[in-house]
Structures are given as C-alpha cells and as structure tokens.
Amino acid sequence: MLPHDQTAPLDPADWEEFRALGKRIVDDMADYMAGLRDRPVWQPVPQDVRDSLAGGLPESGAPMEDVYEEFRATVLPYPRGNIHPRFWGWANGSGIPVAAYADFLASVVNCTLGSGENAAMMVEQQVLAWLKQIMRWPDTGSGVLTSGASMGQIICLAAARQAHTGETDIREQGALLAGTQFTVYGSTETHHSVEKAVELLGIGGRHFRQIPVDGDYRTDVTALRAAIRRDREAGLRPLCVVGNAGTVNTGAVDPLDELLSVARDEDLWFHVDGAFGAFAQLLGTHRPLLAGMNEADSLVFDLHKWLYLPFDISCVLVRQPGALEDAFSSGADYISRTSQGPASYPLAFADRGIEQSRRFRALKAWFALKTHGVGAFADTIKGNIDQTAYLTSLADASDRLETVSRSDLNIVCFRYVWPGATLDELNRVNQGILSRLQVEGLAMPSHTVLDRKFVIRVANNNHRSTEADFDFLVEQVLSAGDDLRVAAR
Ligand SMILES: *Cc1c(COP(=O)(O)O)cnc(C)c1O
Numbered sequence: 001m002l003p004h005d006q007t008a009p010l011d012p013a014d015w016e017e018f019r020a021l022g023k024r025i026v027d028d029m030a031d032y033m034a035g036l037r038d039r040p041v042w043q044p045v046p047q048d049v050r051d052s053l054a055g056g057l058p059e060s061g062a063p064m065e066d067v068y069e070e071f072r073a074t075v076l077p078y079p080r081g082n083i084h085p086r087f088w089g090w091a092n093g094s095g096i097p098v099a100a101y102a103d104f105l106a107s108v109v110n111c112t113l114g115s116g117e118n119a120a121m122m123v124e125q126q127v128l129a130w131l132k133q134i135m136r137w138p139d140t141g142s143g144v145l146t147s148g149a150s151m152g153q154i155i156c157l158a159a160a161r162q163a164h165t166g167e168t169d170i171r172e173q174g175a176l177l178a179g180t181q182f183t184v185y186g187s188t189e190t191h192h193s194v195e196k197a198v199e200l201l202g203i204g205g206r207h208f209r210q211i212p213v214d215g216d217y218r219t220d221v222t223a224l225r226a227a228i229r230r231d232r233e234a235g236l237r238p239l240c241v242v243g244n245a246g247t248v249n250t251g252a253v254d255p256l257d258e259l260l261s262v263a264r265d266e267d268l269w270f271h272v273d274g275a276f277g278a279f280a281q282l283l284g285t286h287r288p289l290l291a292g293m294n295e296a297d298s299l300v301f302d303l304h305k306w307l308y309l310p311f312d313i314s315c316v317l318v319r320q321p322g323a324l325e326d327a328f329s330s331g332a333d334y335i336s337r338t339s340q341g342p343a344s345y346p347l348a349f350a351d352r353g354i355e356q357s358r359r360f361r362a363l364k365a366w367f368a369l370k371t372h373g374v375g376a377f378a379d380t381i382k383g384n385i386d387q388t389a390y391l392t393s394l395a396d397a398s399d400r401l402e403t404v405s406r407s408d409l410n411i412v413c414f415r416y417v418w419p420g421a422t423l424d425e426l427n428r429v430n431q432g433i434l435s436r437l438q439v440e441g442l443a444m445p446s447h448t449v450l451d452r453k454f455v456i457r458v459a460n461n462n463h464r465s466t467e468a469d470f471d472f473l474v475e476q477v478l479s480a481g482d483d484l485r486v487a488a489r
Contacts, residue, residue: 012064017064018064021064021065021068024068025068028072029100030097032076033083033097036083036084036085036464037084037085037464039077039084039441040440040441040442041081041084041086041087041438041441041442041443041444042079042080042081042084042438042439042441042444043077043078043441044078044439045078049073049074049078052070052074053074053075080092081441081444082094082095082444082462083095083464084444084464085462085464085465085466085469086442086443086444086465086469086472086473087443087444087462088443088444088445088446088458088459088460088461088462088465089444089445089446089457089459090248090446090459091248091275091276091302091305091459091461092304092305092461093302093304093305093306093307093308093309093310093311093461093462094308094461094462094463094464095308095309095310095311096308096309096310096368096372096463098367098368098371098372099309099310099364099365099367099368100310101367102363102364102366102367102368103310103363103364105363105367106359106360106361106363106364109360110360111360112357112358112359112360113349113358113359113360113362114335114348114349114350114355114356114357114358115335115343115345115347115348115349115350115351116342116343116345117341117342117343117344117345118342120360120362120363121345121347121349123360123362123363123366124145124349124360124362125347126362126366127145127362127365127366127369128143128144128145128315128317128362130365130369130374131143131315131317131365132317134279134281134282134374135274135278135281135293135294135299135301135317136281136287136294137294137299137317137319138294138319140321141317141318141319141320141321142317142318142320142321142322142323142324142325142352143315143316143317143318143324143352144315144316144324144349144352144353145313145314145315145316145349145358145361145362145365146300146314146315146316146353146355147312147313147314148302148304148312148314149191149193149273149275149300149301149302149314150193150196150197151314151353151354152300152314152315152316153191153193153194153196153197153271153273153300154196154197154200154201154354155316155324155327155328155352155353155354156197156271156297156298156299156300156316156318157184157194157197157198157201157203157239157240157271158201158327158328159269159298159318159323159324159326159327159328160239160240160269160271160297160298161175161182161201161203161239161327162323162326162327163269163297163320163323163326163327164182164237164239164240164268164269165178165180168180171327174202175201175202175203176202180237181203181204181207181235181236181237182203182207182236182237182238182239182240183203183207183208183209183228183231183236183237183238183239184198184203184207184208184209184239184240184241184242185208185209185211185224185227185228185238185240185241185242185268186208186209186210186211186219186241186242186243186244186273187210187211187212187213187217187218187219187220187244187247187254188210188211188212188213189213189217189219189244189247189248189249189250189252190210190242190244190247190273191244191247191248191273191275193273194208194242194273195208203239207236209227209231211223211224211227213252216252217247217249217250217252217405218252218253218254218255219243219244219254219255219259221255221258221259221262224241224259224262225262228262228266228268238266238268239268239269240263240268240269240270240271241259241262241263241266241268241269241270241271242271242272242273243256243259243260243270243271243272243273243292243293243296244272244273244277245272245273245274245277245278245280245290245293245301246274246275246276246277246278246280246407246409246411248275248459249405249411249413249448249450249457250405250407250411250413250448250450251277251405251407251408251409251410251411251412251459252405252407253277253289253290253407253408253409255292256272256290256291256292256293256296257291257292258292259292260292260295260296263297269297269298270295270296270297270298271296271297271298271299271300272293272296272298272299272300273300274290274293274299274300274301275300275301275302275305275314276301276302276305276306276409276410276459276461277290277301277306277409278290278293278299278301278306279301279305279306279307279377279381280306280381280385280408280409281293281294282374282377282378282381283378283381283382283385285382286385286408286409289408295319296319297318297319297320297323298316298317298318298319298323299316299317300314300315300316300317301314301315302314302315303315303365305461306381306384306410306461307365307368307377308368308377308380308461308462308463309364309365309368310364312361313361313362313364313365316352316353324351324352324353325351325352328350328351328352328353328354329348329351330350330351335348335350335356380463381410384410384460384461384462384463384465385408385409385410385460387460387465387466387467387470388407388409388410388411388412388458388460390467390470391412391414391458391470391473391474392406392412392414394470394471394474395412395414395474398474398478400416400417400418400478400481400482401414401415401416401417401474401477401478402414402415402416402417404450404451404453404455405450405455410459410460410461411457411458411459411460412457412458413448413450413455413456413457413458414455414456414458415430415453415454415455415456416429416430416433416456416477416478416480416481416485418485421485421488423452423453425488425489426453426454427452427453427454428488429481429484429485429488430447430454430455430456430481431447431454432480432484432488433456433477433480433481433484434446434447434456436476436480436484437473437476437477437480442472442476443469443472443473443476445457445458445459445473446459456477458473
C-alpha cells in the first residue's frame, strides 16, 4: 500500500523533469516542422522499425526521455506525408502548428464535452457560432463537432429520419415495425460514407439511390426527380437528398440550389456533404457556386481538411433547432440535469450525436481562428484554388499531359499521354508515374479512375504548398512519363 500522502506513480515524480522534456520536444518539433521541405514526402517503414512497432506489452516502465527517443527513431521519420508541402493525396489537411499546442492544452485540461457547465463547453458553443457565421448558416441553427464527415453523415441522416417519421416513434419501434422503407438519394460521385450511414441506420445500402451525373460529374436533376417519383409509386418513402459541395473524385459541386428545390417540392430532407468544399464559402467569388448550401437541412464539413487543422475535427450543422436532440437525447438518470452546479448546464452535446465522452477538439479551432483570424484562412484557401488552376494551366499547356477533370475548387485530375497510345498503355504508365512519385517521396498526389482512365489526382488542402511545388510536380511527371513510356511499348 502507498503511504497516505503519495499517489500512484502516473504523475511525474519530478515536475522539473517533465518540464525539461517538454521544452526539448517543443524545440525538436519546431525544427522538424521548419525542415519539412527537406525531407521526402513519404518513405517506407524499414523492417527493424516494423519489428519494433510490433513489440509486446511493456511490463515495466522506462524513463519518458527514452520513450521519446524511441518515438523519434520509429514514428517521426515515417509519417503519412500530409504535413509535407508536396502532399496532395486523397482529402487530407496539412495541420497548422498552433493547433498542436491547442491539442496539448486540451489534453492537459482533459475535459469531456458530453455535458456540464465549464469553459470547454462554452468554447465549443463559440466555435459552432463562428462556423455558422462562416457557412452563412442561420444563428438559430444547431450543431455539434464530430470526428469526421463520416460520423456527421450518420448523425444527419438519423436526424432526417427522426424528423420525417412524425407521429411514429422510430427510435422506439425500429424502422421495420414502423413499416417504413426509406430511400436516400445522392449522385454516383457521393462519398462512400453516405452509403455506410444508410447501411448503419438500417435503411439498407440498396435503398441508397445512386443518381447519374452529367459531364461535369454533377447530379442529374431530372434523373433525381424521376427516381423519387418511381420510389413513391412503388410505395417506398423517400427521405433525403444528398448534395455534394465538392466531390472527392473531382471536386465537382452539385447544382445545390436545384437539389434544394427538389427537396422542398418533394418534402425531403436536404443534406449537403461539404467535407472539404464547404469552406469555399469563405470566398465571395465562390458563394454563387455554393448557393443553396446554407439553406440545407443539414451540412457536414471537416476542419481537418480545408481548414488545415490536425485530425480530427469536423462539424455538423442542422437548420432545425432541436432536430439533433430529437434523434439523440436520452433520459438516463445518471446524466440527468440538476438545478444548479456543474450538471445544471442546459446544453448537452451528448444529446446531439452518438458520443457521450467527447474530446475537447473545439480548442484547436478556437486557437487557430483567434491566432490567424478568419481572413488568413480565406487567403490560404484562395491560394490553393489559384495553385490548382495554375497546375491545370500547366497540364493544358503541355502536349504530354491531358487534363481529365477540372474544378472550381482545389482538385484536378490529369494524366501523361502520347499519340497512338492505347488505354491500357496509358493506364499502366500513369500508374508507374504515380508510384515513382510516391515511393521516391518526391510528391504525393493520389489517383482515381475516371471513365476507365487511371488519372493522377491532386487535391490541394495544403497550406504549405507553393507554386514552385507544382512546377516540380509537372517536371517529375513528365520525366517519369518519358522514361516509362519507352518501357510500355
Ligand atoms: C473526406 C470526405 C468524407 C469523409 O470524411 P471523414 O472526415 O474522412 O470521415 C466525406 N465526403 C467527402 C466529400 C470527403 O472528402
């Protein structure tokens, strides 16, 4: 047994030691971030490191300096790459440094934000108010921060379902007993997380109707109306139209105002997936493109993508106050409200989503927005759009490159081409080019397949990229293509 004035040894025995290591970590990480450009974007994890990272449960402890050294040797040199100035893969953000401090501070105060009266809860409310302002969302709307847009889709579709079952208590009865077969509509370009949400809610993946797109990868509104009509005639219950403010493949923005009209005409919930693209709302030039987004019933967007915050932080906004609580509040005695004190606070984020324990992720948004001001984010986003347009112009100008998809946002898909090449040869060579860029750590676009064409896909959510990085990318694509094309014959 411990002497009564001693705690278990999980706090530092010596706070001076803790302080000294912290200072060293901050020094090292500042150097690391300042030197990102000099390192490869990515490198494979060597076998000895893999072995070390597969080691067993530590039975006894080690000095934290030793553990930190191990981190420096095994984890730090082998990141995913998205912090590097030449990473443009998938839809990842780059992570702004001040937010890393906020994550540290959030762990120190270690608040859980399910409910309760404390400053952390108020920070999340404040951040939500700011995000509503950015998205030109009505003040009266409601929201919650989540881990990612995938979680957000589930929350929003659950709210939609609850709002559209009226008298029937679907939470109590389940969809089967309520006798309601819902259908949900989104384009073939809709992110797979929407279908996952449809599956999880018991609506059934086959009741997610994949509506065809036009030549610019935007939902075909006529086909959408026809699909809704067909389902009604078949006795199904259309629930929700999903619009994309930036598809993950090509950055296409659906005609959101037209989708809104369809939803209003048909009395359906209108949900917008703005995972990265919603932040273009910060730019006056792009607001017409996003018209209708801020009139949706629900919207999701990721602050860890085009607001450059470290993972994970995402936001759900809902138009109808109380809609989230209708879908998620619970009456458990052990979390019921008291008349005063810490448990008396009228707001519970746990009643707006699935999680009860919730980390203080609002703090990094609060810190970043206060430090940089919203204007710096707007400028950086505009910079990313301009860089993407620049890259598109380089591809357009080269007779060895073909722009396969372009967008008003931050995604361009292109490929290396030469006269007389077959589809197969082009696909093989472009896979080879991408692989060389990635494996050699030169640059990290990702890929997709558009109309059977394997394309190099650049999605620019990176606050560190410069125009020169795109010149470099094009040079590397051309030289790899020139090499590989010879071998492709
Ligand atoms: C990234 C993305 C998602 C999924 O979001 P997560 O934050 O990864 O859960 C959904 N839709 C689009 C368009 C995306 O780009």
